[in-house]
Amino acid sequence: MHLLQLRKNEAARIIDYLDKELASRLLTLGLLPETKVKYIRKAPFGGAHYIKFNGHAIALRENEALSIIVEKI
């Protein structure tokens, strides 16, 4: 499943990435394989998503979040 299939406040573990170019940037920001991520909320007008990992918050666009494959813990 991908990141956006998580419900609000649901946590999961990153296992893979669909897009290499996006992956290289996500890694730079610390979204590594095995990282525990939590889906927090959608932006008011959609399009962006509020994600937390390792105690930090990050905003991802729809396509960025879709490219992250996770598995439920």
Place this chain on the structure above:
Amino acid sequence: MSLKSQIKAGLIGNPNSGKSSLFNNLTGLNQHVSNFPGITVDKKTGIVKLPHSTFIELIDFPGCYSLYPNSGEEKLVVEILSNPKHPDYPDFIIFVVDATDVRRQLLLATQIRDLGLPVLMVMTMKDLADKRGMHFETGGMSMTMGFPTLLTSNVSGEGLDELKDYLFAFRKVLIKGAKATLEDNSWGEDFHLKPGESHHNPAFQQLIVRQAGTDSKNQQDSAFFYDLNMTEKNIVAQLKDKLNAKTDYQALIQIHHSEWLEHLSHELKDEITETKLQIGFKSIPLQIDETLQRYNKFSPVVNRFLTFKIQKGFSITDKIDRLVTHKILGPAIFFLIMFLVFQIIFSWAELPMNWIESAFGSLSIWAENILPGGWFSDLIVQGVIPGVGGVMVFIPQIFLLFLMIGTMEEIGYMSRVVFMFDQIMKQFGLNGRSLISLISGGACAIPAIMSTRTISQQKERLITILITPLISCSARIPVYTLLIGFAVPDVQVYIFNARGLAFMGLYLLGILMAFISALVMKYVIKAKERSFLMLSLPEYKRPRIKNISLFVREKVGAFIIQAGKIILLISIVLWALASYGPTEKMDQAEKDAISFSQENGLGEEVTGNLIAAKKIEASYAGHLGKFIEPAIKPLGFDWKIGIALITSFAAREVFVGTMATIYAIGSESENLSVSQKMAADVNLTTGEKVYSPATSWSLLIFYVFALQCLSTIAITRRETGTWKWPIVQFLYMGVLAYVGSYFVYQLF
């Protein structure tokens, strides 16, 4: 390492790492802003004073996540750090890390170390880390990582003295050279260290020495955190002789980015591209492998030397964000804040603006009285002083707006705004970050356009630059105020004042047109690269006055320097155009005015004003106005308005002053105001009033849309690097203005 007397340190870190605060703390007011050569990225440099009246130079590099850059600013970091010959290539790096989030930031630290640059790692925000119960064993971490690591707090100032001792030690080693330092037994005593401090440990000193020795020949090939794989080794081996690189990794970075690195020659670029194809060098998969390998290498170090209690429940930031980024409350809070911001700007700025205006008015009168007369004093009294005054009068509004933007940025609110509105902005070919530039445009387009540098995708940045001048800036306010007086009667509409509503309508019209234009450009302009959001939402923190005041100083400074010089220059040119004309005609104009006033028995002051009015008609500016009259007649404008349109290019509010001159209002005159005189003006051919509501509305629309600001044109030229975009900007806004005014005029 060559012996040198001046040591340059580069300050590098992720965005929001506390880098700017550390820079401000280390340099105080000993800092200045210039440009990196050949590129419009602000270069902040400062002097750090060290013990024994020594110092080092500190360069504040733009925030950066990795040597595989995203934005233009990040690219600049790579451009400089990959090129040992670059004039800004530092001698060592102060790497700034937010202590509450060390792991991912170490990625860049290790990359920089592998370039062959000595690193001193400074973990800031110790206060926050302490609060969260985090504990760092900096000694062990330093020894394992191979570079000294220390903890500081920008709030309490803790650790800053220790940091300066380290800087002193780095300076010492780098000046003496690693070898000489090792041979000199007494060097430790020079360190200005207090006994018992951790860094008194000789092992720590060794770390500095060992790093400083990195670029000596024998250690050239060492990679510290990353072992190049076969493909990488292969390509580096083939090309290294041609590349100017200190380490294999530095060569590798040059190869990765050969397409856009400016310090590589065209032939070399072609050769690298060819070799890449031959070997099958694929940049992105290699980047991913490298990044993962680095994490694997330093993650155990972090796990070993950093301990913290796992937090339960929700942090304050979580609680604030639940409201501030809420589906409905979030945007509501944002619009409320924006309403308050502009309310404050309009109400608080008025008084100081009046002071500035009257101060320059008095200065002009005073100068007129003490100067001997002649063209030179006219230049000072009518050209220079009003020109400088015209720049100064905007400062209160610009100051207030950036004070508030700076505070919101410092607290951490702005990134939430970007998060909330990214989707809407994306629909228009913009980026969430564009919104901050557009808000800044409410004060002045100059700093607003400069602030687009944080937008990484070129297309989004370009569109933001192109539409920003459509947001009504502070220079339009006096023009709107004057013209609305003619266009709209002073009546109440329900609970609102009709003029107030018209004023708001003009603002909204500008905003609306900005978005429509963006939408069109989205389909016309082609994108070269992908667009990303991936925005870090930092924890909220208490704003620090020092950071905000430096932010405001920078923005206001940019306005004064970038816009100020052009406004002043244009004011002088326009003064000359309005004061001089073909001698015959000028003399004739004066004679006519005098004889007219004698026939009608006018007083001395009125006569003087009449002469001025007749003279401006006969001047070069008057000729220009009459020359363009046929073109602007369909809009309902006469040659007088034509003159004002031209003079508005200094800054739009000059319109009001020009009108005062044309309608023969001396500065001392109290009998009739500009607006009364303008209201009384009658068109000679039709017998109708010149400032009919139709003409006034037409003119208002013109001022909303037209790019009548040379400073903006200059700044667009500078930020886009070509004349193409300022010309496009001028033309599209000009067409909007002309067509808009034409329709409005014909409508009436």
